[in-house]
Amino acid sequence: MTPGFGPPPETRAACVALDAEDPLGGLRELFRVPADLIYLDGNSLGVLPRATPGRVARALESEWGEGLIRSWNEAHWITLPETVGAKIATLIGAHAAEVVATDSTSVNLFKVLAAALRMQATDAPARRTIVSERGNFPTDLYMAQGLIDLIGATGGPRYELRLVDSPLELTAALDAQCALVLLTHVNFKSGAVHDMAALSAHAHRQGALVIWDLAHSAGAVPVALNRDGADFAVGCGYKFLNGGPGAPAFVYVATRHQDRFSQPLSGWLGHAAPFDFDPVYRPRAGIGRYLCGTPPILSMAALDAGVDSVLAATELGGVAALHAKSVALGDLFIARVAARCAGAGLALITPRALAERGSQVSFRAPPELGGGYAVMQALIDRGVIGDFRAPDVLRFGLTPLYTRFVDIWDAVEHLAAILESRAWDRPEFHQRAAVT
Amino acid sequence: MTPGFGPPPETRAACVALDAEDPLGGLRELFRVPADLIYLDGNSLGVLPRATPGRVARALESEWGEGLIRSWNEAHWITLPETVGAKIATLIGAHAAEVVATDSTSVNLFKVLAAALRMQATDAPARRTIVSERGNFPTDLYMAQGLIDLIGATGGPRYELRLVDSPLELTAALDAQCALVLLTHVNFKSGAVHDMAALSAHAHRQGALVIWDLAHSAGAVPVALNRDGADFAVGCGYKFLNGGPGAPAFVYVATRHQDRFSQPLSGWLGHAAPFDFDPVYRPRAGIGRYLCGTPPILSMAALDAGVDSVLAATELGGVAALHAKSVALGDLFIARVAARCAGAGLALITPRALAERGSQVSFRAPPELGGGYAVMQALIDRGVIGDFRAPDVLRFGLTPLYTRFVDIWDAVEHLAAILESRAWDRPEFHQRAAVT
Numbered sequence: 001m002t003p004g005f006g007p008p009p010e011t012r013a014a015c016v017a018l019d020a021e022d023p024l025g026g027l028r029e030l031f032r033v034p035a036d037l038i039y040l041d042g043n044s045l046g047v048l049p050r051a052t053p054g055r056v057a058r059a060l061e062s063e064w065g066e067g068l069i070r071s072w073n074e075a076h077w078i079t080l081p082e083t084v085g086a087k088i089a090t091l092i093g094a095h096a097a098e099v100v101a102t103d104s105t106s107v108n109l110f111k112v113l114a115a116a117l118r119m120q121a122t123d124a125p126a127r128r129t130i131v132s133e134r135g136n137f138p139t140d141l142y143m144a145q146g147l148i149d150l151i152g153a154t155g156g157p158r159y160e161l162r163l164v165d166s167p168l169e170l171t172a173a174l175d176a177q178c179a180l181v182l183l184t185h186v187n188f189k190s191g192a193v194h195d196m197a198a199l200s201a202h203a204h205r206q207g208a209l210v211i212w213d214l215a216h217s218a219g220a221v222p223v224a225l226n227r228d229g230a231d232f233a234v235g236c237g238y239k240f241l242n243g244g245p246g247a248p249a250f251v252y253v254a255t256r257h258q259d260r261f262s263q264p265l266s267g268w269l270g271h272a273a274p275f276d277f278d279p280v281y282r283p284r285a286g287i288g289r290y291l292c293g294t295p296p297i298l299s300m301a302a303l304d305a306g307v308d309s310v311l312a313a314t315e316l317g318g319v320a321a322l323h324a325k326s327v328a329l330g331d332l333f334i335a336r337v338a339a340r341c342a343g344a345g346l347a348l349i350t351p352r353a354l355a356e357r358g359s360q361v362s363f364r365a366p367p368e369l370g371g372g373y374a375v376m377q378a379l380i381d382r383g384v385i386g387d388f389r390a391p392d393v394l395r396f397g398l399t400p401l402y403t404r405f406v407d408i409w410d411a412v413e414h415l416a417a418i419l420e421s422r423a424w425d426r427p428e429f430h431q432r433a434a435v436t
Numbered sequence: 437m438t439p440g441f442g443p444p445p446e447t448r449a450a451c452v453a454l455d456a457e458d459p460l461g462g463l464r465e466l467f468r469v470p471a472d473l474i475y476l477d478g479n480s481l482g483v484l485p486r487a488t489p490g491r492v493a494r495a496l497e498s499e500w501g502e503g504l505i506r507s508w509n510e511a512h513w514i515t516l517p518e519t520v521g522a523k524i525a526t527l528i529g530a531h532a533a534e535v536v537a538t539d540s541t542s543v544n545l546f547k548v549l550a551a552a553l554r555m556q557a558t559d560a561p562a563r564r565t566i567v568s569e570r571g572n573f574p575t576d577l578y579m580a581q582g583l584i585d586l587i588g589a590t591g592g593p594r595y596e597l598r599l600v601d602s603p604l605e606l607t608a609a610l611d612a613q614c615a616l617v618l619l620t621h622v623n624f625k626s627g628a629v630h631d632m633a634a635l636s637a638h639a640h641r642q643g644a645l646v647i648w649d650l651a652h653s654a655g656a657v658p659v660a661l662n663r664d665g666a667d668f669a670v671g672c673g674y675k676f677l678n679g680g681p682g683a684p685a686f687v688y689v690a691t692r693h694q695d696r697f698s699q700p701l702s703g704w705l706g707h708a709a710p711f712d713f714d715p716v717y718r719p720r721a722g723i724g725r726y727l728c729g730t731p732p733i734l735s736m737a738a739l740d741a742g743v744d745s746v747l748a749a750t751e752l753g754g755v756a757a758l759h760a761k762s763v764a765l766g767d768l769f770i771a772r773v774a775a776r777c778a779g780a781g782l783a784l785i786t787p788r789a790l791a792e793r794g795s796q797v798s799f800r801a802p803p804e805l806g807g808g809y810a811v812m813q814a815l816i817d818r819g820v821i822g823d824f825r826a827p828d829v830l831r832f833g834l835t836p837l838y839t840r841f842v843d844i845w846d847a848v849e850h851l852a853a854i855l856e857s858r859a860w861d862r863p864e865f866h867q868r869a870a871v872t
Contacts, residue, residue, distance in 0.1 A: 048496070053493070060680070061489055063681075065468050069821060073869045073870050073871050104730060105729055106703030106704065110700070118590060138704055138713050138714060141715050145702060146702035149700065156592030245495075245499075245508075245732075245733035246731045264582040266578045267540065267578060268542065270578075281581045293575065294674070296681075296683065297682045299735040380506075385504065387505070390712055
């Protein structure tokens with residue numbers, strides 16, 4: 001039972017009634033949700049907030065068009081990475097001066113991986129493994145591999161990326177060889193949530209540092225980076241923060257680590273005095289040294305408006321309330337699949353407990369459904385947008401800012417109809433798109 | 437004498453007449469140049485093209501707002517880095533498959549610095565210096581320092597960044613220890629152009645690789661990367677390409693080097709099959725492996741429109757014609773300063789010859805003018821926007837797409853008036869802004 005929302009409604013009319021009395025229900029008006037869609041993919045790309053076009057138009061037509069170069073000062077472009085970062089900080093349990101919005105999640109991962117590895121190379125050079133999960137989002141693993149390869153190929157030691165497959169293995173892997181642990185807080189495929197406090201504490205006891213990827217957490221599930229002992233974190237701007245396609249990402253560095261080293265992507269915006277044109281890099285004090293090149297202002301303006309769209313829930317209980325509604329939406333989804341799709345063989349892979357569940361529900365599709373790819377295409381064809389994650393996962397993102405209980409009801413009705421009629425088994429639904 | 441434009445006009449009326457018959461004059465209509473400004477800072481931030489708001493609004497409201505996640509395929513977001521890169525390739529003498537638009541110039545520099553260093557670590561491990569100029573744009577030096585520090589601090593060899601102060605020293609520094617040369621084609625301060633063909637050939641004879649920074653070249657001066665033997669290049673989207681504040685940058689890798697190594701920022705968009713969610717990085721064939729994270733689509737859409745604004749000159753002679761006009765504008769600027777500001781002590785630091793001059797003119801200000809900072813502030817106060825580069829350079833960018841001969845005439849009249857009246861010597865003009 002989820003606080004505030006009660007057990008899943010058992011009729012469509014009850015869903016409509018629950019939406020009508022939902023204290024978060026009014027937030028949907030802040031978004032342009034296309035009328036013909038049930039959009040359950042806000043964990044891939046959040047919906048356009050109504051305020052965003054105005055915010056971007058201001059940056060584009062007034063600040064750039066009229067102000068031109070003067071807007072770096074007068075429109076405060078130069079401090080946008082910090083001002084947007086400070087807003088994000090409030091959503092993830094960090095101090096304002098611990099977060100900047102910049103670059104992509106992958107690039108930010110490289111910065112913190114390198115900074116953390118360098119700390120360990122100084123303090124504990126015998127530690128040579130980076131531990132992560134095989135089921136982590138692949139780009140996290142790729143960035144670690146890129147760093148390891150670079151160090152090894154240019155004459156440094158051979159670090160090892162050690163991938164584990166279970167919580168038990170993970171605990172065991174945090175041994176005397178482990179330099180860093182790289183974990184994604186909410187698993188992109190299953191939606192399972194790691195216990196940040198317990199894992200951070202365990203890592204620290206073993207002498208390892210922890211980097212948390214908050215791609216599926218920021219704006220979606222309660223996160224308390226400082227309370228829970230995180231060393232470094234990164235996250236994504238275009239999922240639950242609604243910052244638009246490819247929005248800048250963010251990076252968090254705990255205050256205690258900030259001034260120890262500069263990160264290797266030491267571009268001019270991280271310099272203590274970028275307009276001195278000093279040929280020698282001197283890092284800024286604080287989180288600012290995690291900036292690199294010139295920020296993409298138009299995309300940053302959209303991110304600013306996107307973060308504001310999440311902050312609009314602050315007075316209504318903030319991220320904790322959003323997560324509680326998300327879990328209630330998920331409970332409804334799960335209950336309706338059990339009621340309407342029994343026998344289809346869909347296996348829930350998302351944990352049931354509130355504290356263990358991110359803002360999505362995912363099902364593994366059986367071989368009889370061809371692994372599920374075509375099922376998702378058939379759903380999309382009916383205007384229900386979730387996504388498919390290879391090899392066989394149907395993933396439904398739940399963004400309580402703009403998703404209603406009735407949407408969930410209707411989505412599962414579509415799913416049931418597709419499964420019952422085998423409408424998914426058409427050649428056009430089996431044809432893979434470039435992006436899935 | 438500049439081809440097509442003749443000697444500098446000697447009256448304001450002659451400037452107006454020259455503008456009227458300028459075959460490139462009509463291009464100004466493609467831009468929203470604020471009516472009250474003479475904007476000579478397009479080498480810091482290009483002017484807003486008239487087509488950009490529509491292009492961005494399409495990406496924002498239709499592609500994101502309506503298409504949502506489907507736009508990665510249906511609006512071809514996923515291939516934008518390549519399609520915009522292919523357009524840029526035509527401006528810099530590269531093949532379409534050698535350029536992608538992505539990340540920032542600094543981040544792209546890190547990729548090619550690391551890839552090049554890795555090539556040399558394999559082929560010629562005794563080569564341990566990266567040679568550059570002390571007067572290079574600082575971020576280029578910072579990125580090299582960041583890479584060197586990372587390798588050294590994690591247990592690898594000590595590479596050295598060797599900075600030279602003169603062309604003679606540069607030639608001498610390309611010795612048996614030199615792994616890479618990192619040069620900016622057009623110097624940001626003086627506007628002097630390097631001889632890419634001669635320097636690339638010399639570097640190759642000495643066994644070094646060459647990375648060219650085209651920040652002040654792309655869209656402004658003729659560049660022939662393939663003809664002139666470049667190994668790697670990077671460049672900026674928001675200067676002469678008019679892509680908007682912090683627009684994505686670009687990276688070029690010569691075909692012969694592309695598939696040798698992956699670069700260390702090995703994010704998922706550089707993977708051969710990003711949607712297989714393979715835990716092991718397998719780079720794409722070709723330039724695509726120089727992509728990293730998800731591209732910022734709104735800023736990329738603006739860059740697309742910005743590049744189109746330069747391509748609009750193609751039928752009128754392209755970059756060569758733009759550069760010829762830029763040099764004519766510069767000649768007028770220089771002639772007018774000689775005529776109207778004689779005795780003020782402004783010393784031209786931009787080369788006179790067409791082949792040696794970028795798309796700007798720069799003057800060193802004498803101590804009697806307080807180094808020039810306040811002079812530039814006084815000019816800006818009158819609506820003539822150039823910029824100041826510490827410690828004492830007045831820099832005027834010339835973007836022939838939207839700059840008229842009459843603008844140059846008027847700009848120097850303002851400068852002369854300010855110098856004559858000492859109007860610059862007021863407290864408010866001495867106060868330094870955060871961004872200069």
